[in-house]
Amino acid sequence: MLINCVAYQEGKKLTDVPVVDISEHLKQPDTFVWVALKDPSTEEIALMQDEFSLHELAVEDAARGHQRPKMEEYGETVFMVVHIVELNGDELNVGQLAVFAGCNFVLSVRRDSSQGFLGVRARAEREPHQLRKGSGFVLYALVDAVVDRYFPVLDALESELESIEDHIFGQQGEQRANVERLYALKRKAQQLRHAVFPLLDAVGRLYGGRVPxxxxxxxxxxxxxxDHLIRIAGRLDAVRDTINTAIQVTLSMVAIEENDISKKLASYAAIFAVFTAFAGVWGMNFEFMPELKWKWGYPFALATMVGVCGYLYRRFKKAGWI
Structure with missing residues (x-):
């Protein structure tokens, strides 16, 4: 779907351009055309390929989507892919922005993303002195807008991590839920990491030394x-390390809880074993217990069992096993 097709001359908006007239405006001096597409059809991509003489391999990457963030040169045209990471409730949605930047045109192809870039176009039009730099500035403005959107996503991940950490030492029985939340958070951080780290290398090739x-x-x-990407990468590494530590602490809490349960079970088993032991020694088939013909043997046997079990209970309680 075509979002915008605008011609700019010397940093100022010239006119909205019908697709069929793009080639005419490309011939004008100090003029470049900025076209924005969203989830385009195969026919729309093919039309833009003819208008801007785009390399077929780059067009194929833009048409398919789900590409790794990268920067490639095809003659005088720069082809760049960046991931658009958006928060959708508790889930992360990862889209793609593919940008073709030539000496007199910019073509952006957005896929699987609900957030547009009309604000970027408005910002560029408010700065004609910057827009005079041509398609290079538009490429920067688009990439910068995508990177800026990573910060609120990262802030949300850090806030969620702090919330989980507050519950790690909470009530017993919550550890399983905490581990599940931590692994879900780790997956989100990994999605953002896949968008950031390859882009570091791609953007690093656009300044210093030989650049397009x-x-x-x-x-x-x-x-x-x-620089912004380096900051994000550093915070992502910190989040990942904290998540790993939190998972280890949570699993340790689970082990401690299981050990406490085992102690309680062992304690009660030992107490009830006393009844079994005494009953096994004295038996239950005598007229009087614990010795033959002893009138007070039965009460004595019960009192002995209760006394020994009470003593064991006190010892286990004092040791913290119960």
Whole structure:
């Protein structure tokens, strides 16, 4: 689906462009065309390929989606893929933004994402001095917007982790739920990590040393994006380490709880074993117990059993087993 198709000249919006007229505007000096697509059909992708002379391999990646974040050069065109990570309730939704940036055009293809980039276009149009830098600045603005959206997602993960940590030493019986929440949180952190770490390498190739001609004037901006990614990566590593530690602590709490239960079972088993032992020695078939013809033998046997069991109960209670 076509979202926007706009021509810009010397940093200012020239006009909205019908798709069939794109090639005409590309011929004008100091002009570039910015096209935005969302979940395009095969026919729309093929049309853009013809209009902008896009490489077939890059078009294939943009059409299929689910690509690893990367930056590739095809002649004078930069092809970049970034993951759009969005919070959808308690789940993370991962979409994709593929951007083609040439000397006189920008084509963005958004897939599996509900968040648009109209704000990015509005921001660029408010800064004509930046928009004069051409497609390189638009590429930066799009990538920067995606990276900025990682921060609230990371904040949410950290807040959820703090909430789980508060319950680790809570009531017994909650450990299973805590482990399940921790593993779910670890999966979310891993999804964000898969978006961030490959992008570090891709953005790192857009400043310093030999860079594509499209981004020569915007290298400093991409360095800033790279710094943001480094900050996010550091926080992600901290979250992952904390999750692993929390899982180990929770499993240790489970082991301690199981050990306490085993102690209680063993204690009560020992107490009831006393009855079995005395009854086995004295037997239950005599006229009087514990010795033959002893009138007070039966009460004495019961008192002995109760006394010994009470003594064991006190010892186990004092030891903390019960």
């Amino acid at each position: 001609g499209v981004v020569v004037e915007t290298q400093d901006y991409f360095r800033d994006v790279h």
